[in-house]
Amino acid sequence: MTAVPRPYEIDLRSKEELQVADPLSDEFENLWMTTAKRNTQIFQEIFKTVPSNNVRSWEAYKVHISTMECEVNH
Secondary structure: OOOOOOOOOOOOOOHHHHHHOOOOOHHHHHHHHHHHHHHHHHHHHHHOOOOOOOOOOHHHHHHHHHHHHHHHHO
């Protein structure tokens, strides 16, 4: 992207544009799912969310909370 006074030119033949050109394609679905998975992992790592698919038992919850407390104390 460029600053406001200059127009933004879109290259409709770029790799990135071609990936999202057809939202029903397998390539788009793969991009969508891998991006969502990566974003979810980053979010969970930063914010330690509960409930979470990673915390499915009281033991897992205790471990999850203990890692939060260690990070807060340091």
